[in-house]
Amino acid sequence: QKATKQQTTDTTGDTKEPYKIGAVVSATGPAGPLGEPEKKTLEMIVEQINKDGGVDGHQIELFIEDDESNPTNATTAVSKLIDEKGVIAIIGGTTTPSTLAMKPETAKVKVPHIAMAAGIKVTEAPNEWIFRTAQSDAIAVQKVIDYLSKTLKVKKFAILHDSNAFGQSGATELQGRAPGAGMEVVGVESYKTEDTDLTAQLTKIKGSGAEVVVVWGTNPSPAIAAKNMKQLNMTIPFVGSHGIANKSFITLAGTAADGVVFPAAKILVPASAAGEQKDAIDKFIADYTAKYAEGPNSFAGHAYDAIHILVQALEKAGSDNEALRDAIQETQGFNGISGIFNYGADDHDGLKTSDMIMVEIKDGKWTEKK
Amino acid sequence: MQFDQLLQFIISGITSGSIYALIALGFTLIYNSTQVINLAQGEFVVYGGLIAVSLYAGAGLPLFAAVLLSIIIVTLIGVVFERLAIRPLINHSIMTLIIVTVGASILFKNIAMIIWGRDPLTIPAFSGDDPIMFFGASIIPQSIWVFGITMVTVVLLQLFYKKTITGKAMKACSINQTAAKLMGINSSSIVLLSFALSAAFGAIAGVLIAPISMVSYSMGGFLGLKGFAGAVLGGLGNPIGAVVGGILLGILESLSIGFIASGYKDAVAFLILLLVLFLRPSGILGARIKEKV
Amino acid sequence: MPLLEVENLRKQFGGLMAVDDVSFRVHRDQIKALIGPNGAGKTTLFNALTGVDKPTSGKVLFDGADITGKRAHEVAEIGIARTFQNTQIFANMNVLENVMVGRHCQTKSGIFSCMLGLPSVRREDLESEERAYSLLTLVGLEKKAKSSSDDLPVGERHLLEIARALATEPKLILLDEPAAGLNNEETSRLSDTIYRIRGNGVTVLLVEHDMGLVMEISDEVVVLNFGKKIAEGPPLLIQQDEQVIQAYLGQEIEHA
Amino acid sequence: MLDIRGLRASYGHIEVLKGIDLRVDEGEIVTMIGSNGAGKSSLLKTISGVVRASSGEITFKGKNIERWSCAKIVATGMSHVPEGRQLFGPLTVFENLQLGAYTRYRRDSKKEIDEDTEFVFEMFPVLKERWKQTAGTLSGGEQQMLAIGRALMSKPQLLLLDEPSMGLAPIIIQNIFAILKDLRKKGLTLLLVEQDAMVALSIADRGYVLQNGQVVMADTSQNLLDNEEVKAIYFGHRKKAH
């Protein structure tokens, strides 16, 4: 924050007023592993843009608030950003509950809002002011459903999901879409993010006649599940969620990670992307790795897409809130990390199932599963 | 329900239950010298695991050396914590001390986040990952380590309290500091000892579960909660109670996954805990203290 | 009708019969003493009478009504107050407030009227305060009214407990070793106080090891030993009772 | 054995000991009398290290102990039967006695400690009967016996007794004073505080009169017993029976 303040004083001369942008992420708390790369990405991209002369000569002043994965904090953070800092647009939050808590706030004061959370409700009506860059759970789930019914051709599967928002939303969607694809969900088990052992849930699933187990959650539990399945000698396929699209899963699960398949953004296997999107992904990976000495994950990608879409719209429409909102809504063919975005009046998600791929872990490496 | 399935539920329960039990033992130690519930106990567990990860994966020490050194370091952390934050307040209300441990848990947790980052980490199991079959149910060797060490510790601890004068002196300190002083007990070093041991127990739990459940900076609160619940269920201050309570809690959770619904497993476990408390207000093995008026 | 009738009262702790088939009566305006060796069951008897502990068997009649097994606060409301051998001072209150708690029985304001701070509550409060203050004067603690009760020496704690018990405006007061921690002069002041309490129409049942006090002020004495009643009668006779001397008084008494 | 000079101590900003001078020689029984709140208990607490002295000197067996911890003082051979008994309520009678001997566990053999336990049990047979009962459930008098017995378990050379007769039956008091005299013959030194000035002075060699945190009189017991002023103030208008 200090750094950005200094910029304001530096730019009081003949340059234009800076654009103030606010972001709310879960940099700490249970969603910290998701929010932190988002925060890092936002900082990095804004620095890049400012170095390149900003947006039409306006520097970007970025204010990031950490909601500690708690929606109560998210609501006050939004107010702080809008009312105290005077930001013209909001990015965030990381988790669905936080985002849902922010949604009425931004709508009330009519500030364009780009979310990075996956829950379906995020962009459900009323959604005049909110957009998102994360693949909606609907897309990830559809990807998995397609994989199960078309590639694996199974009839029965079981769900093991985190009891948090991410897991619950995924499980609900899976259950909703299975019958349509001619499949039956024979078991739904949940766990708490911190649980130390999942053999009990898996034992139940083992007895349910499931042909596949779909695990919907973020680290470390899916890794524990993979290990526990090995322990219980369960040989049915393990299909994960995009929540395990990071190196951490492979490290934690070790050999048990082999053969695990999950939906993910193309950033995981850059080769799966093509053309301009591939260039963007490659550059992002290179920049991020250079700056932070570790590779970006798909969550970092959500932040990348959010800030870039916003900047594009700012370039087009300036800072007037109505105009900015319309400009975001008119985003077409934006080559983002998570996919190629085409927003529209009735589509504030902008992505399609084809923006995701199924990834398989082989010998500790990600490969695209065709 | 088939037998092997039921057995697997029980074994799963014992696996997590032994972890809770080991943590509950840490609570017991500090409770028995100060009547304080150390809400930073889970942080000792986390530090045990994380430091072991750093020493093993980072510094490249052999596994057992890393584990041992980690336990020693955490013990020292416990000692420093006691000297700086507990000692000055030892004559004040228990509530004040508990809030100090709340502060410590917040502090420790977030320092861990800065040092080790937000992602969970792990170390290899002590004796491999190949499960052992037992009447159709399977156990991983690491769980046997946890269970075995829990059993050994509880026996040692029980002997310590029953047979040694230091063990009795420790309880004396928690009951009445002035009287303990009048007996010539150096309560300061006794309390220090209890914090050192308790930190060590926490670290042991941490290194033991790092291969099973991974460790991340944020796990302390959850583990502490389960340990506390186990200690209370069994009866505070009683090491055997702590183990009984911890393991029972684990089994209750896993059976409620098996017979009720996994989403409600904690609710069921806590509900039974409440019922037990309402029937036995001092836990399963806790002594009902009555003072004469 | 006697004020208090204890009939075949028993209290058992595990294998120990701490109070064993004890019966006696306390008449109105009497000062009655209950004595006996350590562990004879005196305090246990008090606890059973006042609802602190449930008696194992037997009956307690107060003013003709059966009060066996009533809970402690009900017993207090009926008109029996007590002090404690191991004093139970409310350490988180000052001396005056301690006595004001004793006024609980005699006041009525519930949580709602208190919340609203109704004038009736305030009136009741002031009255309680004045009454409490005058009771402190009775036991000689008025100077310490505003000091912290936690710092009181043992002797004064007993006096405070007497004032607090009197604040409930009891018909019967049970005193458990009130002279403990008092020196001779203070003890003689205590005996004046006890007379005055009786003078106000409060019957007194007293447990005490200070034989000087017991023999001086009591009208009648009951002696317990191993939970059983071994003697009952006027002080002079009790003093000469061979069994009582053997079990309790010892030989020196005769030289005095 | 014990020599106190100019001792001052306070609770917060209330000074309760205002320059006490007091001496106890080896093998003596010395008593302190004074009215409620005179500071007798506070003086004993300051000697045994429970309360810190703000100034002055306490010499015990030739060593300056006013800055020592309780634990060190006990280990040097002093033991204190405190006001209010201060037992370990949830522990058993036997465990309380064991803790009384805490400082001896490293020094003495188990046999010696067992013998002393036996000695205490002989002194108070009730305690032997109740050895497994938790101290908190004992009767008041039994607790007092346990407090005295526990203090003796450390085999002290100097015993500080704060109203040892409190709550005890007359017959037991007679016993205890007989035993204390006995112990004195075996070399135990006693500093005794009793409410009943007469009883206290009758077994003591010398006595101090405390008032308001100061020593106002110091003399042999006989002289104090005969002193009209002491009689008037401390023996009261009424003679106690024992």
Next chain:
Amino acid sequence: MTSGRRGRLNKQWLWVGLYALTMAIIPNVLANNYYMKMLIVLAINTIIVIGLNLLMGYAGQVSLGHAAFYGIGAYSSAIMTTKYGMSAWLGIVAAILVGGLVAYLIAIPALRLKGHYLAMATLGFAEIVHILFIELREITGGTDGLYGVPAPSIAGFAFDTPQRLYVLVWMVLVICLVMALNIAKSRVGRALRAVHGSEIAAASMGVDTAKYKIQVFVLSGILACVGGSLYASMAGYVSSESFTLTVSITLVTMAVCGGMGNVWGAVIGASTLTIMQEYLKSYNDYNLVIFGAILILAMVFMPQGIYGAFSDLAKKLKHRLQAIPETAGEQHAAS
């Protein structure tokens, strides 16, 4: 002596007036939504901690489960308004009724427990409630929570901006404060403290200990529910994540840090910690490290809480001021 007591009482109401006035003025100085919201949160925390302090500081009964009542209040309000279309006022009434009933039912068995056992029981209860918030998806919206909670309104005037809502919260706060102060110094307050000091003695003085423990538990539960209900109106959104164990612990921490056994302690504790937590957020990752460290230091240097530390200081100063003329007098007499 009675006049002295009157004087003290008057002084107390002076403080209440001053506090109410300050809380009324602040919004005029710091007029933006963010500060208003912080003030609302601060006031809500104060309301809850006042109740918690009555329970813990006065009656000596520890609760690690007040986040549950906070949540029950918020959810009751949210469910009544969003699912059944009731007005926000009915939502608040429902919150009080539901919360009071739940508190009553849990208090009966729980308050037979003591100390850490009671703490565990309340904690367990809160965990169960938290799980129900997550699992009863039809009613609570699961982890997505409920949104669209309307603001209360009177005769067409809606408390729908933070500024307006604050007026309502401020009124509730002042009422709660006055009621708590009234209880604290009353017969009931003494009964509660007596229960804390010695249950046996309290009972022997005629205090129905069980009744008072239940009453104060229910009262503190209701205050937390009122807080939750107001919170739902402010945020317009309710989710289980806002009512975790951490929240329970934070509330207890506020009570202890402020100073237990005094209503003003609750006010000070809740205000200080709320402000501090918000202020420290600018330190990002170091935020909670600093917070934890301050918490430890605060306890080490102010073991009786902030209120305790200041009243000690005041006593010392008073003593010193009194000592000066006294010694001067003595010298005079000596000469």
